[in-house]
Amino acid sequence: MLLGLVVLMGLGVAAWHPEGYRTASNVAGDKKATGISWFSLGGNVGIALGPPVITLLVTTFGLAGSLGLLIPAGLVALLLMAALPMLSVPARPRAASVAAPEARNMPGAMAILIVVVMLRSWTQLGFTTFVPFYYVDHLKADPRIVGPLLFVFLGAGALGTIAAGPVADRFGARPFMVWACLLAAPLSVGFLLTRGALAFVMLGAVGFMLISTFTVSVVLGQAYLPRNLGMASGMIVGFAIGTGGLGVAALGGLADRWGLPLALWVTALMPVGGFAASLFLPEPKPR
Template identity: 45%
Template sequence: MTRLAVAHALCDVYQGAVPALLPFLLAAHGWSYGTGSLLVLAATLSSSIVQPVFGHLSDKRPAPWLMPAGFVVAAVGLSVVGFVDSPTAAFVAVLVSGLGVAAFHPEGSRAAAYAAGERKATGMSYFSVGGNAGWALGPLLVLVTVLPFGLHATLLLALPGLAGAVLTARDLPRLRVARARATAHATATATALAAKADRTGRTSTPPQDDWRAFGILTGAVAARSIVYFVLMTFVPLYFVDVLHTSEAAGETALIAYLVAGAIGTLVGGRLADRFGRRPLLLASFTLQAPLLILFLLGGPVLATVALGLVGLIAIATFSISVVMGQAYLPNHLGVASGVTLGLAIGVGGLAAAAMGPLADAAGPKAPLELIVLLPLVGLACVRALPREDDRVAPEQRPRSLRPAGALRATG
């Protein structure tokens, strides 16, 4: 699981680096906010919305080789963005990089699900924290390369991708073994359940996909995604143009947001395994709106602190929603991962791009003001999800949700 988390970090560097590059690209070429948001759209279209396609293909025929191949494509695409002068060429370069990111995620999350065993939320949180760390490393790498050396230093951004390609290529045999073990375990479990059904006279049924619950969950993920990507896109510009700070201060706030999210992801997985996934999502969406208001009312220091708290409670739920999606669609793990990690998140990139003209007309604060009430939409979606204790057998529930007798029976 550790190697998968590291690989995830090296991959998502390329998603975190795109918003961090915007102040430098816009200043160097005189591009508008709308053009900058289109670059975020390019990254989102290719890295997120295409993921369900890769997930569907991997459900039919596993293709772990997509992981190292994706790294190479992601590295090449973003490393050249500092050498182009036209918005169209930059759009294409970012689009290509995003395709590499998209190729990695379904196979990576599938491998993480197999490696997690019974503690799905905790295991997936370790995998997801790697991605969150990668998002945070993206702005940091831009800060230490492009800020002192100029846009041509984007060539150095190829290094994480090349390292990730080597890491995942060397691990392909081990990942195949893990997949085989997980498949054998699932087969043995199904055989044991069938034997128990024969002894008790009860009929056993295969797990069923709950597309309605999955659709509601997708709505919650989309609402969270819009908040996430609008913050990612406009926070650096907001700090520079509204709060009148340096580019470094804006990048620092973005890093604080993402690092806090990585910490929250680790804690969130453990809390979800103990208290349940749905209650944690409810708490997250309830707290986001007040913190966003605090962010908009504060100066640079208070805004950075509030932004970090938003990351702590919002990004922490990324891994939980992936696990919930896989639980709702047990027969389509690749599609579930592709949608919860990709398509629903891609909605956020589309929303950020759509708000580019608004930022050009009214400034980068306007899109940030629009997203304040979106957590309430996510909250309504989560409240409509089935309760976990109505869906899961007592012995499989988080300990806090089990009846007293079940706690005694399971020790």
């Protein structure tokens, strides 16, 4: 039953994001990266708050405390129901947001971008999955440190999402992806080499750079598939989540066989592969 509920939850997430990102792109006008970054902020903030909130609930009330998460979920459902009449009214698309007749999809470029997204996702989910075990089981830290650690990582990622939009609109989505992947690698290694407060700073910097690429990758994917904005968004989000889970499973096997530190070092070096792949990304064709 639990597995069925998890699958149902995943279907809801999968159904929401493609149309949500397509709509956000249409209403964002020329500042697509900025508009989509604000659209993504809510989800990133929720993901950042999740670990400390669930840690507080479970440590205070036991496993039954997780039912407290039904409160925000119920509020969101009520808000969505109230907004459905407005959302069901089709808005007239802006001319700038509609692909021109001569616009052409770039499937080869999209394939390269998916590789970058996969490596980025493996790194992000690898850190969120194994850093808590690394601190508690390997470094023998207080388990209560897990919530703050993940909050710093994911919270900085939410800030990075907002910062990434204007920067990508100003300098281009492709250059942003290249530089973000390049900077994420040394920051990831720096986190593993530090302890204490400096480790929190380094982990926050990793989250800022790494997660900031999520919104930009959606914008770049839509630019590569201008005739299929919803499909482009779905592919980026789907590959990010789906292949990220597969990558974490592989890293888990690596950790079981050769130890958790090695798995984290492999995770920290994955942005190098993302940077190498990003160098082959072409500039999107003008619409």
